[in-house]
Amino acid sequence: MRLVFLSILFIFFSGYCFVANAANITDSTVLENMEEELNKQPLKTYQFLMTQAEQLDDMSADYKSWWLLRKAQAENLLYFFNRFEQTVQQTLAAVSQQSPPKVLINLDIFRGMILQRKGRYRLSESILKKAKQAALKNKFTYLAVLAKQELAFTKSLTQVYQTSLTELQQAYLEAFALHDNFLLAKINEVYGAIYGYMDDYGKSIEYYQKALASYQQLGYPNHQAEAIFGLASTYRYWKKYGLAIEYYQRYKEIINFSPNNTDAKFYAAYGIAMSEAEQGNCRQALPSIEYAIKLEGLIDYKAELYKRKSQCLLAFGKLDEAENR
Structure with a gap:
C-alpha cells in the first residue's frame, strides 16, 4: 500500500x-x-x-x-x-450489493437523471422505479420522494402529463408529512416544468416562483439557478419577452457560483439572444447572437441562432450577408 x-x-x-x-x-x-x-x-x-x-x-x-x-x-x-x-x-x-443501500439508491437516481438528459426516457423510468422501490423497501422516505419527483419529470417529457401529476401529488403529500422544504421546493419546480409543457404558463410561473422562494430561503445556488432558468424559459414561450430577458440575465449572474460552467453560460446567452430576436428587437439581438455563437454550445441550438441572425439581417436589408450564413 x-x-x-x-x-x-x-x-x-x-x-x-x-x-x-x-x-x-x-x-x-x-x-x-x-x-x-x-x-x-x-x-x-x-x-x-x-x-x-x-x-x-x-x-x-x-x-x-x-x-x-x-x-x-x-x-x-x-x-x-x-x-x-x-x-x-x-x-x-x-x-457491490454489500454497499450502503443509500449509496445504491442515490446512484440509481443519478443514472436515471443521466438517461433522462440523453432522451432515453423508458430506461430512465425503469431505473428510477427501481430506486423508488428500494427506497420504500428500506423506509428511506426522503429518497423515495426524490425518486418519485424525478420519475414524474421523466414521464412528463414523454407527454404523459396526467400520470406525472398523479405521481407528483403523492410525492408532495409525503414531502409535506416530512416537513421537508427542500423536497417541497423540488416538487414545485417539477410542477412548474410540467405545466409549462402543457402550455399553462400562468400555473407554471406560479410553481416556479414557489420553488425559487424556498431555494432562496435555503440558500441553495444551483437550485435557485434552475428555478430562475425555468421562469425565463416559461416567459419566453409565453411571449413575455421583457420578463424572459430579465430572468435570463438573473440566471447569467447566479451561475457564477460555478466556475468554467460553459453549458450554463451558453444557455443564458442563447436565451437572451433568442428572446430579443423573437421580440423583434434585431438591433439588440444581433450582437447578442454573435456573442452566443462564439460560446461553446450544442449544434442544434447554434443552428437556431444562425437562423435568427439571417432573419435579422434580412430585416435590415442585408441580403448578401444573410445568404452567407
Whole structure:
C-alpha cells in the first residue's frame, strides 16, 4: 500500500469545520451528512472532496462509495455534466450489493437523471422505479420522494402529463408529512416544468416562483439557478419577452457560483439572444447572437441562432450577408 497522505487540511463551510486526514478515510460519517453543505456550497465542498482524491485506493469500501457518490453529486450541482457521468460510472464499478443501500439508491437516481438528459426516457423510468422501490423497501422516505419527483419529470417529457401529476401529488403529500422544504421546493419546480409543457404558463410561473422562494430561503445556488432558468424559459414561450430577458440575465449572474460552467453560460446567452430576436428587437439581438455563437454550445441550438441572425439581417436589408450564413 502506498504511503497515505498525512497532512491535515482544514476547510471551513459557514462556521463548520471538516478535518481531512488519513484517519478518517474509513469513517464515512462526514460524507453521509454532507447533503446540506453540498447544496449550499457545492464548489467548496467539491474542493474539500478533491483533497482526498489521491487517497482513493486507501479508502475503506464504504468510504470510497460515499466519496465517489458525493463527488458525482457536487459535479452535477456545478454543471460539470461530463465529469458527473464519468464519476457515476466509476461509482458503479466500485459498489457491490454489500454497499450502503443509500449509496445504491442515490446512484440509481443519478443514472436515471443521466438517461433522462440523453432522451432515453423508458430506461430512465425503469431505473428510477427501481430506486423508488428500494427506497420504500428500506423506509428511506426522503429518497423515495426524490425518486418519485424525478420519475414524474421523466414521464412528463414523454407527454404523459396526467400520470406525472398523479405521481407528483403523492410525492408532495409525503414531502409535506416530512416537513421537508427542500423536497417541497423540488416538487414545485417539477410542477412548474410540467405545466409549462402543457402550455399553462400562468400555473407554471406560479410553481416556479414557489420553488425559487424556498431555494432562496435555503440558500441553495444551483437550485435557485434552475428555478430562475425555468421562469425565463416559461416567459419566453409565453411571449413575455421583457420578463424572459430579465430572468435570463438573473440566471447569467447566479451561475457564477460555478466556475468554467460553459453549458450554463451558453444557455443564458442563447436565451437572451433568442428572446430579443423573437421580440423583434434585431438591433439588440444581433450582437447578442454573435456573442452566443462564439460560446461553446450544442449544434442544434447554434443552428437556431444562425437562423435568427439571417432573419435579422434580412430585416435590415442585408441580403448578401444573410445568404452567407
